[in-house]
Amino acid sequence: MFSHVNLLVGESRGAIAAVAVTSIACGFAEAATLAIIAQVAASLVNGAKHVHAQIGPLVVNAEVRTLIWIGLGLTVVRLLLQWPLSVLPSRIAADVQAGLRSRLFRSFTDASWDSQSRDREGRLQEIMTSQAGQASNGAQQATSLVIASCTFVILMASAIALSPLAALAVFVIAVGMFFILRPLRSLGVRRSRLLSQAQVEYAVGVAEANRLAEETQVFGVMEAQYDRVQGLIGVCRDRLFSTQLVARLVPNLYQSLIYLVVVVALGVLEATGGGHVGSLGAVVLLLLRASQNGQLVQASYQGLQQSMPFIERVVGADLKYAASSVDYGERALTRVDTVAFESVSFSYNPGRPVLSEITFAVDAGEAIGIVGPSGAGKSTLVAILLQLRTPSAGRYLVNGNDVQQFAREDWHRLVAYVPQEPRLLHASVAANIRFFRDMDDEAVERAARLARIHDDIMTWPNGYDTQVGPRADAVSGGQQQRLCLARALAARPQVLVLDEPTSALDPHSESLIQESLTALKSELTLFTIAHRMSTLDMCTRVMVILDGRLVAFDTKAVLQEENPYYRSASLLAAGTSGGLLLDEA
Ligand SMILES: Nc1ncnc2c1ncn2[C@@H]1O[C@H](COP(=O)(O)OP(=O)(O)O)[C@@H](O)[C@H]1O
Ligand SMILES: [Mg+2]
Known part of the structure; x- marks a missing residue:
């Protein structure tokens, strides 16, 4: 006592x-x-x-x-x-x-x-x-x-x-x-x-x-x-x-x-x-x-x-x-050239692996799609990519170095994320894009333009000062998603990770986001979980995750030839005009 x-x-x-x-x-x-x-x-x-x-x-x-x-x-x-x-x-x-x-x-x-x-x-x-x-x-x-x-x-x-x-x-x-x-x-x-x-x-x-x-x-x-x-x-x-x-x-x-x-x-x-x-x-x-x-x-x-x-x-x-506090290193990180997993495994609870022995290497500028049925481990893989979770075994390397060696500030500036569910602050549009980081109005507007949300914002009563929030219905789901994309792009990241929204995206927002990401392709290394076949259009390579294993990682053409899961998914998608949820395949 x-x-x-x-x-x-x-x-x-x-x-x-x-x-x-x-x-x-x-x-x-x-x-x-x-x-x-x-x-x-x-x-x-x-x-x-x-x-x-x-x-x-x-x-x-x-x-x-x-x-x-x-x-x-x-x-x-x-x-x-x-x-x-x-x-x-x-x-x-x-x-x-x-x-x-x-x-x-x-x-x-x-x-x-x-x-x-x-x-x-x-x-x-x-x-x-x-x-x-x-x-x-x-x-x-x-x-x-x-x-x-x-x-x-x-x-x-x-x-x-x-x-x-x-x-x-x-x-x-x-x-x-x-x-x-x-x-x-x-x-x-x-x-x-x-x-x-x-x-x-x-x-x-x-x-x-x-x-x-x-x-x-x-x-x-x-x-x-x-x-x-x-x-x-x-x-x-x-x-x-x-x-x-x-x-x-x-x-x-x-x-x-x-x-x-x-x-x-x-x-x-x-x-x-x-x-x-x-x-x-x-x-x-x-x-x-x-x-x-x-x-x-x-x-x-x-x-x-x-x-x-x-x-x-x-x-x-x-x-x-x-x-449980996380340790980061001191090593400076100015450019992300390669992102690689070496036999990465992960389990939330001991003895029940969710990811097993995942190995891949991705170069800067690639756009990687991640597909697989729901529960396969896609979100978990993304959480490891973001350093939200640490591999239970194996190594996560960036530019050939253990990712934990890099300084925290550098990492957070270079790596951004758009979650599946957009989550807004109860605050102005500008504050939502800025998200507690130090950046001027120009940077905020630039990000909003990149995320194709600027024109929408200009039609709102107070522009960038319009109050938005989790339960404010002034902003549609698709707009919330694009605000979150603007937030992710605001600090000019080199790696962008998307957990593709399924529910929030109307076709209009979807095509806007696609357009924006395609334009940014040269500056970004992109990882996107794809629930729709159409998302893969901009991807250079696709990972197929089944039951926690990376069963294939190749171009769409090769997967179409060699991977049964991918083939049946794209076949089904063809019948539903590209709107198919890959998870359901
Ligand atoms: N926080 C958690 N604690 C325990 N198990 C989890 C947790 N999150 C996900 N899982 C389990 O891990 C597996 C993979 O989940 P997830 O990575 O979300 O799959 P996906 O994104 O492909 O649908 C699932 O079996 C899920 O039940
Ligand atoms: Mg998921």
Whole structure:
């Protein structure tokens, strides 16, 4: 647990130390104030103007009026100390929350695609927002724990100085109760672990319901969808209830025992013959306040423990991402001359190869089509080409060097990709093409022209400033696809990888994209997964992938002669005017 707390508040260590020091000062001021209150009250009861008393080790010999002034001074000191005691914990809580979120998102952005793609939708959001929030609540609890413990110790020490026996009795009971309540605290931790789990399930369920809203309407399964999310809400409700119950029950139990503790202390005082009435009053006041702080220690310790499962989840996600971060080399890459695989194999799960022993070499300027039935491994091959995934065996060479040796920036500038599903930002057209990279308006427009989307953009209400986005219907599927092509072309890549869209492309967009790519052919090495025969028109060679193996890699003419899969696909395509999905062949 302490390693987690350390991770949580590590960077706020200085602030926590300052909180501790301030609490100790505050505790001393409070102890002195309580002693003075008791003395002054006792003197007033006796009608005395002067106090001469032994308070613990201290002999007080002063006017009552002076004591009142000192009490006033101490109260002002305590008042002033409340400022740092408010500022510091607030700052710690805010810093810890922000720190936790930044660290987690850093690991996420550095993580491999393999690790990122294994997360269910909505999970990262949930961990970054709600779970990180509840984890940083642990930091607040830790700060309260420090304040309450310091105050408790100082008040207790003062009480011991005044009346060792009574104070020790209270101390023993307070500490004993802390241990007695331990099973309840463990119960609380188990409950909040279940709660944390349920919240993730709930968030993932809501994200999925949101994504499938259209299908839900079409299939008329709104009620079933509602019931499903309702079930998740119910589980969260039950677990929140039991977590809250334990969190409240323990401090409440403790609190109601405080007076019992003080009464016991009075009993001890009575049995040991009491003492000066002012000292007695001071002991009782100190013990009462010490017990209250004891209760706070208990409550904040419990709160800290109950936030542990949330901290563990955030830290766990952080470690998981961090463990998968990708290594790139330093070697500069200015031109891509050859792209080659040497016996590349790949499996998502051990023992179940998806690609086996793939070997090929491609020269700059070639346009390569990739065909094969669905599930053959085409997208996986493309993911390896893009360095989104690393071969499980074999070598991926660019210009004869292991691809991982090249510098990350060079690689990303030279290699671009258009995915099967266009994915837009909720932002302007220009921002979508630019996609966080540094480029001027001219470069953006050049890319839009190359992708044959510029003319469409000019007809939109705000041109390049028109807002587009995933659910904005102002932009058709084909236009979204061409925007994504513009994004890919914007940095003037030398290698372009396309996972050919099947659904989004209308014949008009398709011919525009074909035209554009044909014009760029001399500048680009192109790899395109082809679902339609017509895509292969611009390809110099075609790879046929069957069941994870590269069974043929040749010109269309040769494949037509020698490859049965290719032949039957093109035969079928001829009957469907070129629109055939090769996957279905
Ligand atoms: N993320 C993944 N985890 C596990 N298996 C996967 C994953 N992606 C794809 N596969 C499996 O790998 C095989 C090849 O998939 P894929 O490369 O997408 O084929 P294609 O693009 O040719 O349709 C399929 O059997 C598919 O089920
Ligand atoms: Mg695919």
